[in-house]
Amino acid sequence: MTTIFGLQSVSVNFGCVQALRACTLRVTAGEKLALVGSNGSGKSTLLRTLHGLIQPAAGSFQNDARVRQAMLFQRPYMLRASVLNNVALGLWLNGVPWQQAKAQAFEALERVGLADLARRNAKTLSGGQQQRVALARAWALKAQVLLLDEPTSSLDPSAKREVERLMSEFADAGMTLIFSSHNLGQVKRLASRVIYLEQGKLIVDLPVAAFFEGRLPEAAENFLKGELA
Numbered sequence: 001m002t003t004i005f006g007l008q009s010v011s012v013n014f015g016c017v018q019a020l021r022a023c024t025l026r027v028t029a030g031e032k033l034a035l036v037g038s039n040g041s042g043k044s045t046l047l048r049t050l051h052g053l054i055q056p057a058a059g060s061f062q063n064d065a066r067v068r069q070a071m072l073f074q075r076p077y078m079l080r081a082s083v084l085n086n087v088a089l090g091l092w093l094n095g096v097p098w099q100q101a102k103a104q105a106f107e108a109l110e111r112v113g114l115a116d117l118a119r120r121n122a123k124t125l126s127g128g129q130q131q132r133v134a135l136a137r138a139w140a141l142k143a144q145v146l147l148l149d150e151p152t153s154s155l156d157p158s159a160k161r162e163v164e165r166l167m168s169e170f171a172d173a174g175m176t177l178i179f180s181s182h183n184l185g186q187v188k189r190l191a192s193r194v195i196y197l198e199q200g201k202l203i204v205d206l207p208v209a210a211f212f213e214g215r216l217p218e219a220a221e222n223f224l225k226g227e228l229a
Helices: 043-050 083-093 098-111 127-140 157-172 184-190 208-213 218-225
Strands: 003-014 017-028 032-036 058-063 069-072 145-149 176-180 193-198 201-207
Touching: 003 043, 017 043, 017 058, 017 176, 017 201, 032 043, 032 184, 043 145, 043 176, 043 193, 069 127, 083 098, 083 127, 098 127, 127 157, 145 157, 157 176, 157 184, 184 208, 193 208, 193 218, 201 208, 201 218
Parallel strands: 032 176, 032 193, 069 145, 145 176
Antiparallel strands: 003 017, 003 058, 193 201
16 A cells, blocks of 8 residues: 555654654555544644644654645634635645636535635634535545545534544545544544544554554553543
């Protein structure tokens, strides 16, 4: 399988705080990788490192520069513009002529079920709708890797189901998913592989079935039981 990301003993520091500690990880094309762990365990830092937003303080980081990737945050940034223009702008910045960008953006909005809101101001949408706009951006840009940081943490159950459905469909279409989540049910539904982090250390790296049904280190067992230190 094609390697998308390769980390060897990667550490990330924020001042005197070590957010990642000697993290070694390989991600291949087509995987559905979930990052789990308590707040402050390093999930968001790892995602941002994979996306190139943070430079490691130590270790080696390799990625395939030919692979198009996109990242969704807990609260996606929306311009004070129409939903359509929020999606089209990314295409235009990548060299697509404006009218063509708008046509492709509309197709992407149809893909996520928001074509009827194309003319609405994106700032007025609900949280779930804004996440779907962000997913439309990634789809329009033909991202091959999608990184998501707690994409449904602040959404109501209906919006969560819709975002999960789109994530699953994108993965079925061949997109590599790497997402952080506190929702273990969501991890079971969407992931093929689980990474458990604690205090910046990668403690467990297992297929999803083995993570939930096999024997784990004590810290990971306690996490699954909700018994956090």
